[in-house]
Amino acid sequence: MKLLTQILSLLIIILLISCAKQSTPMGGDKDETPPKLVSVKPINESTNVSPQTIELEFDEFIKIDNPNKQIIITPKIKKDEMVVTAIKNKVVIKLNQDLEENTTYVFNFQKSIQDITESNPAENLKLVFSTGDKIDSLKFSGKVSYVFPPKDKFMKDVLVGLYEKNDTTDVLTAPPYYIAATDSSGNFEITNIKAGDYRAYAWFDSNNSLKAEEKSEPYAFYGDTITIDKDVENINFMLSKADISDLKINRSSTIGENFDIVLSKFPTDITIEHEDLGKKLFYRQNEKNIRFYHTEIRNDSIKTRVSLKDSVGFKLDTLIYLTFEESERNKEKLETTTNSGSNFLKNIKAEYTFNKPITDINLDSLYIKFDTASTIQIKKEWIYLKDSANYTKLLMDIPILDTLPNTTYTIYAADSTFKDVEGLYNEKKVEASYKKLNPETLVTSLDVVVDTEFRPLLIQLLDKSGKVIKEVLKEDTNKHSFTDFEAGTYNLRVIFDENKNKRWDPSNMRQNRQAEKVFYYKNPTDITSMDIIIKGGWTNDIVVLTSNSTEKTSEENIEQDKTEEIIPDTEENELLRR
Known part of the structure; x- marks a missing residue:
């Protein structure tokens, strides 16, 4: 009897503990009903x-x-x-x-x-x-996209904000007055806005600061003040990175026998003015660092003009005294990178990049190997600098006869082939391989028409990784045919090259200048796909549509709002019940 009593007591305790513990019920259908x-x-x-x-x-x-x-x-x-x-x-x-x-x-x-x-x-x-006697009901809506579409097609952590006209802050300095998040497709709507004048921005907010980090987060801005006295719709923002911080010299000093300039940001254009440039004075760029070398001067300085430009167009033009001193510090070893692995049809287009300026090449130890024992000696006229003032970028344009086999050709540079500005040589051999293509397997032609009157157009053919395979600047026509490339899946991009510098330029909010427009070919039967599948021996015709022919820009939409009455949506969408 006593044992039975103890068992019953234990069961009661277990039951009470089970009842007291809050847990998800076992078994049954999964709860998919949201809280109401x-x-x-x-x-x-x-x-x-x-x-x-x-x-x-x-x-x-x-x-x-x-x-x-x-x-x-x-x-x-x-x-x-x-x-x-x-x-x-x-x-x-x-x-x-x-x-x-x-x-x-x-x-x-x-x-x-x-x-x-x-x-x-x-x-x-x-x-x-x-807090007053009426509910403001004005809306501001539209869509946000990226200038260069990311791999993830679903939009996340992207915000749109309105700042009051007289607010001294902006998207780079403080959170906005009104704010909304986009949906996964980039659509946004800011509701219940008070009538007034505003400045509008969109940005990717990865760190949840409710503002954009100019050095790391893409953003966009509407160039003019927007008067919201009725619903404003169909506004388009295109996100891209644009670092509008000042371009300046953070530090300059001697490093060993050389002289370094450390900049606040990466320069896209460098101009050095001195009579010794390319003869005794040389330089190399490594990200935000510019290092100068001089083959003769020691324990002395020379006055040199340095002109710089960054990606957003800011310029820095200054005179600097470059100082070169004797030093026992070990010299940096010469290192080389190449574009090994590239394919070619008629000429090998080889690119060699060095970590220091090159002053001499031993042509006797530079040649091409193919078919086990066959070689081609590289000639001086096939070698040239990518930039006449920059001796760290070397190009080779090597013709290969049609009668030679479709095989792999290896440019071989023995050790001590390249001599740098400090008198050091490459310590190891350098080999770069290039495959000759069979013209019978190549795409015959990809004929492109860009639906726009704008000129010039920078038209780029990209592989699936986003690498530019071919590009051309068209100043007088909106048509181009890409020929002689391998079959495969490609994308095609068109840049409105407004300043004719053959590259895309970001926005500059300080100068109220928008980023150069970029358009991608989209499959007419599936606008979510930008892929162009091309087979060998085929000719393909595609048309690239631009905003001039498919949709209005933000500025055009605002202008339309000024002249056309927008009928507001009167259907109520009450999301909370009284």
Whole structure:
């Protein structure tokens, strides 16, 4: 009897523990039902309220996920003072700050509120109220895209913001007054806007700072002030990186027997003016560092003009005294990289990059090997500098006779073939291989028409990795035929080369200059695909559509809004029940 009593007592204890423990029920169908809102304080679309606390009650236990990032509040408030807690089936938000008078506030909860069982987020959860006697109802909407589409086709962490016209901050310095996140396709809508004049921006916010980091995060801006006195629609932003920080010299000093200039950012153009340049004075660029070498001067200095330009067009023009001193510091070894692995049809296009300027080449130890024992001696006239002032970039244009076999050709440079400005040689042999293509297997032609009147056009053919295979600048026509390349899958890109420098240029917000426009060919039967599948021996015709023929730019949409009445959408979409 005593044993039976003990067993019954143990079972009761186990049962009580099981009942007390909160857990997900075992078995049964997976819970896919999102939590439903039961009540909210203040009531949605209330007027003349200025709450210090907001409460939301749901039909089940819930949790809160990253509220500082997920909950988007417009106009902006001090989020670092806000405290959000989830207790059983309630979310309580303590604002801990005063709200502006006569202002409509929108709390967009996105996917921040979830049930505790399967993390199903509450759907379309938005709270709107006004501290004044009316609810502002104007909208600002459109789409955000990337100038250069990322691998991930789904948009994430991209925001759009409106700053009041007289606000001295912008997207690079502070969060906006109104803000909204795009959906996965890049569409955005800012609602409940007060009539007024604004400046508009879009940006990728990877660190949740609610502003763009100019050195690392792509962003876009609308060039003019936007007057919002009715709904503004179909605004397009194109995101790209643009570092508009000052171009300056951070440091300059002697390094061993050489002289270094360390810049604040990467220069795209370098011009050095001195009578010894290319004779006794040489330089190399390594990211933000420019190193000068002189073959004769020691313990003395020379006055040199240095002119620099960065990607956004900022310039730096200055006179510098380059100092060269005696030093026992070990010299940097000569290193070489090549474009080994490239293919060719008639001429080998070899590229050699050195970590230091080259002053001499021993042609006797530079030749081509093929078919085991066959060789071709490389001639001086086949070798030239990519830039006449930069002795670190060497090109070779080597003709291969049609009668020679379609095989792999290896440019062989024995040790001590290349001599650098400091008198050092390459210590090891350098080999670079290039495959000769069979013309019978190549694409006959890819005929391109760009649907635009703009000139000049920089047309680029890219492989699947994004590498430019072929490119051409067209100044007088919108047509071009790419020939003699391997079959495969490609993309085609067109750049409106406004300044004719044969490259794409980013925006400059300080100068109110937009980035150069970029357009990709899109499959007419599937606009989500940019792939061009080309077979050997075929001729292909494609048309690249630009915004001039497919959609209006932001500026054009605003101009249309000034002349055409937009009929507002009167259908209510109440996301919170009173």
